[in-house]
Amino acid sequence: MKIYWIDLFCGAGGTSTGIHFSKTNSTVLACVNHDVNAIASHELNHPKTIHFTEDIRDFRVVEKLKVIVDEVRKNEPNAIINLWASLECTNFSKAKGGQSRDADSRTLAEHMFMYLKAISPDYFYVENVREFMAWGSLDANGKPISKDKGKDYEKWVKRVISYQYNYDYRLFNAADFGAYQSRERLFIQFAKNDLPISWPQQTHVKENKLKKTTGLKKWKAVKEVLQLDNEGESIFNRKKNLSENTLKRIYAGLIKFVANGENSFTKRYNGGKVNPEQKVNSLNKPMGTILTKCTHAIVKSVFIKKYFSGRPMGKVISINEPAGTITTVGGQALVSASHLSTYYNNFGLHSIENPSPTITTKDRVTKIDVNFLDEQYGKGSARSIDLPAGTITTVPKFNLVKLKTTNYILNPSWGGNNSSVEKPCCTIVARQDKAPLYLVKINEEPCFLMEIENFFTTHDYIFLEDLENNTFGPHLEKSIRIKIVEFMFLYGISDIKMRMLNIEELKQIQGFPIDYKLIGTKTQQKKYIGNAVEVGQATVIVESNYNALLSKISA
Known part of the structure; x- marks a missing residue:
């Protein structure tokens, strides 16, 4: 059984690398991202993948992908086609705080329907922050309207289901699956009605819960990938x-x-x-x-x-x-x-x-x-x-x-x-x-x-002098x-x-191998790392999907 993946919002390749590392018969067929350096980085590490430096909202990308998928299905009628979309999360995330949201960014999920219609993938995966499930209307100032919390998300899910999909989701912490990072993300699966939905089993646990759980390993220590000899x-x-x-x-x-x-x-x-x-x-x-x-x-x-x-x-x-x-x-x-x-x-x-x-x-x-x-x-x-x-x-x-x-x-x-x-x-x-x-x-x-001469301020020296002369007053505060x-x-x-x-x-904390190639300035490279799906998390999800399909075929 062969599985082909299309990676939307692929960035520098977190999901694609996770698929590559999985013990499955899987191939990343194509990927799409608007960032030139991100795509260049992805191509260095995944040269056999077809790369599109395009906006996913451009229908011409959908048409090109349809041609590719139709050719695969013609030559391999039993192949499984999976679509993965790591939708932009900035304008859903709680890290946005009280700032206004970009309404256009929040509607990127709506553009997925032209992919579902044209490609009709067997599986549709979505990765995002927990707050994606709270997707709702914004007021005139770009702030979420509390009474509408989650309404747009529910409508969106129902519409995807109408394309003959079953639906399920999980909130996973990457550390629970052996990552060097405590990173919670929402993972959604839409599977065609006759296909199974499967999720990976937790392998690691926080130390204070270790005694209450059987068969699980302790969370990994990030120090294993830190260069502690580099003092700074x-x-x-x-x-x-x-x-x-x-x-x-x-x-x-x-x-x-x-x-x-x-x-x-x-x-x-x-x-x-x-x-x-x-x-x-x-x-x-x-x-x-x-x-x-x-x-x-x-x-x-x-x-x-x-x-x-x-x-x-x-x-x-x-x-x-x-x-x-x-x-x-x-x-x-x-x-x-x-x-x-x-x-x-x-x-x-x-x-x-x-x-x-x-x-x-x-x-x-x-x-x-x-x-x-x-x-x-x-x-x-x-x-x-x-x-x-x-x-x-x-x-x-x-x-x-x-x-x-x-x-x-x-x-x-x-x-x-x-x-x-x-x-x-x-x-x-x-x-x-x-x-x-x-x-x-x-x-x-x-x-x-x-050397503390430049470390202390004038205020500090006045404070210390008053303290030494026993003339310390309530108007001075210790800095x-x-x-x-x-x-x-x-x-x-x-x-x-x-x-x-x-x-x-940072690469190793995010699950990338230390020799993973990235293009761009240091700032850009760190951005690509932070935007990536944790590699190991993608791997275990892909393997769970593959094993469930094998079980269905052999049943």
């Missing part, structure tokens, strides 16, 4: 200082990952004692550890910082978890913090041991690496921590206990959360140029190496810059470094 640039010695919001999110990550939350930080800040047992990070917690060699037994942690609006504490994700959704706007910063293992436990943020948050088309993930010394002295022996990168041991120099590296991802995308590299990455979106993802490293030297440096002194942190996640990392 110090946040203190930059030509252009980081914004207040970025600094607030870095500070939030320090408190949550380094200080083990607001309560633990407050105790330490106020001089209170913390039970040593509460200072050891569990391997079962979101933030895991990786092997680090140095005389101070440093452990690294990486977090992903988000630049989107919202409370800073809610924007930190461990790299032990899936990354958040990769968007078209750069917004995730991978933060690698080398810090004391005794200070971390019960992390509620996103770890690099889990899939990344969804990758967007904008750069929004920053890697931050934090290294610092344990200030506590004692006789306690070090604990070995077995991780994919190796085992961490302590060095009994000056009775220092082992240090840990905290890895988490900063994602500035709207509504996103900072996450640990122990989890899947956040969703990748297309606009990676406005708010890139960053990697931050904190050095372990017991002295301060960063986020002072809070960060104060935190560093408290925990023996010498520096914080940060860099954007690179194209190789």
Whole structure:
């Protein structure tokens, strides 16, 4: 049995690559996209596919595709023809926030009917965001009318069904199928009345649900595809200082990952004692550890910082978890913090041991690496921590206990959360140029190496001078810059470094092979990655469809 696919809105090839990787007798027959560089990228990786650099609303494209499909059916009457449409989601997505919607973009689904009529595919697949099901009328200002929520979607579905199709849908998180990214998307199947509809079975699960489920694996850690040795640039010695919001999110990550939350930080800040047992990070917690060699037994942690609006504490994700959704706007910063293992436990943020948050088309993930010394002295022996990168041991120099590296991802995308590299990455979106993802490293030297002269503002120096002279007044407020440096002194942190996640990392988070070829500027390439369907998600859906058809034939 041979299956031919037509990939509409193909972009640089997420769906097509997923089909190519599937264990099926499938071929991507043709694809359509309006972006020249996206099609050029697709053609480099899928040279046997027929490529159309056209607007899908152009009926001439439909006519050309009909000729191709008619020829296939003439030569292979038993072949299955599948149509896949990853409709533009920008003007449906919640990431649009309170902004007005493009009414024309929201009606692209209406143009699918000329394809259904001309080609009459055996299966019609649609991929979009959850909010596509809320498609309804807009008011004069381009805002959705609440009372009409979902009405246009229901009408559209009924009209597709009228072409002799059965209908079903699923909301899938790519991390549940082994992706390095936590990316929820809506998948719709329309199948001709005599054909089966099948969906893939979940293979992975979030760690806190692992014990309740049988036969499932733990979510993949995004740290597996991060280049943690690439530390980045110090946040203190930059030509252009980081914004207040970025600094607030870095500070939030320090408190949550380094200080083990607001309560633990407050105790330490106020001089209170913390039970040593509460200072050891569990391997079962979101933030895991990786092997680090140095005389101070440093452990690294990486977090992903988000630049989107919202409370800073809610924007930190461990790299032990899936990354958040990769968007078209750069917004995730991978933060690698080398810090004391005794200070971390019960992390509620996103770890690099889990899939990344969804990758967007904008750069929004920053890697931050934090290294610092344990200030506590004692006789306690070090604990070995077995991780994919190796085992961490302590060095009994000056009775220092082992240090840990905290890895988490900063994602500035709207509504996103900072996450640990122990989890899947956040969703990748297309606009990676406005708010890139960053990697931050904190050095372990017991002295301060960063240059703070240009880091502090005039307001900061006035505050510090008044504090020193005991003339501090209520009119002055401690800035986020002072809070960060104060935190560093408290925990023996010498520096914080940060860099954007690179194209190789983003490609792998989105499921592409590292050698996948992309054309265009770095900004364009990141946009194509964020716009793509997560490759592995497409693969399992295609395989499920194929196996269901084989079962029907053999029955």
